[in-house]
Amino acid sequence: MSCKCSQQCDIDVMSDPLVLSADPSHPANLIPELCTVFYNNGWVTGTGGGISIRNAEGDKVYIAPSGVQKERMVPENMFVMDYASEEYLRVPQITKKPSACTPLFMSAFKMRGAGACIHTHSQSAVMCTLLFGDEFRISNIEQIKALPKITEAGNLGFFDELVIPIIENTAHEEDLADSLQEAIRNYPGATAVLVRRHGIYVWGETVWKAKVYNEAIDYLLELAVKMRQAGIPTTCGVGEEKKYLKY
Numbered sequence: 468m469s470c471k472c473s474q475q476c477d478i479d480v481m482s483d484p485l486v487l488s489a490d491p492s493h494p495a496n497l498i499p500e501l502c503t504v505f506y507n508n509g510w511v512t513g514t515g516g517g518i519s520i521r522n523a524e525g526d527k528v529y530i531a532p533s534g535v536q537k538e539r540m541v542p543e544n545m546f547v548m549d550y551a552s553e554e555y556l557r558v559p560q561i562t563k564k565p566s567a568c569t570p571l572f573m574s575a576f577k578m579r580g581a582g583a584c585i586h587t588h589s590q591s592a593v594m595c596t597l598l599f600g601d602e603f604r605i606s607n608i609e610q611i612k613a614l615p616k617i618t619e620a621g622n623l624g625f626f627d628e629l630v631i632p633i634i635e636n637t638a639h640e641e642d643l644a645d646s647l648q649e650a651i652r653n654y655p656g657a658t659a660v661l662v663r664r665h666g667i668y669v670w671g672e673t674v675w676k677a678k679v680y681n682e683a684i685d686y687l688l689e690l691a692v693k694m695r696q697a698g699i700p701t702t703c704g705v706g707e708e709k710k711y712l713k714y
């Protein structure tokens with residue numbers, strides 16, 4: 468049966484209805500598309516990182532295969548998991564191994580009700596985990612206003628401090644789940660967790676919120692590295708930066 472969309476496409480929707488859809492916002496279409504965007508930002512190169520998305524009803528989880536070039540995936544490569552039972556409804560032909568990030572994505576879904584979770588190996592994220600201790604902190608920067616308060620309605624304000632917990636890396640990605648869950652419990656206002664010498668996990672209520680949060684956070688992480696290089700503390704008050712300028 469061919470698709471009924473306005474594009475008169477030739478997609479055979481009956482061949483695999485769990486992943487073949489003419490809807491561009493279907494998770495199986497969005498995961499490859501967004502991974503290409505992330506790849507072009509240097510966030511998911513060399514097979515690292517990725518994204519998992521729940522469907523609009525929230526009862527299915529779409530997961531990429533492990534160890535593949537994330538920017539070259541197609542919808543047929545996706546695993547589909549039943550959200551409640553955590554059993555796989557679909558295993559792709561490309562590999563039997565779902566992303567090693569799956570337990571971490573599931574932690575964000577189950578503990579925070581997230582609709583999508585992004586994992587990147589952004590160099591700014593990694594660099595910040597080398598420059599900061601147990602927490603990344605930044606304030607008094609306009610871009611902070613793109614991020615949610617989480618514990619109450621609305622977004623952070625210009626004068627609010629963004630705090631992101633930093634957990635230690637493990638030899639295997641899946642072994643990060645316990646410490647990620649502990650960080651999620653200890654930081655109820657966080658929408659991201661940094662992993663030292665590894666990268667970052669960012670989640671949101673919807674895929675679009677997760678995407679915006681990831682972009683805003685990465686901007687702030689990159690800026691933080693530059694501020695530290697210039698000798699300016701990332702929580703420096705407005706006007707106080709003059710104290711740190713060398714000229």
Ligand SMILES: CSCCC(=O)C(=O)COP(=O)(O)O
Nearest residue numbers: 514515516533534535566567
């Ligand atoms: C060079 S990537 C090492 C594994 C990793 O950190 C990652 O994020 C990708 O894991 P996946 O199983 O999704 O390929």
Ligand SMILES: [Zn+2]
Nearest residue numbers: 515516640666
């Ligand atoms: Zn990783």
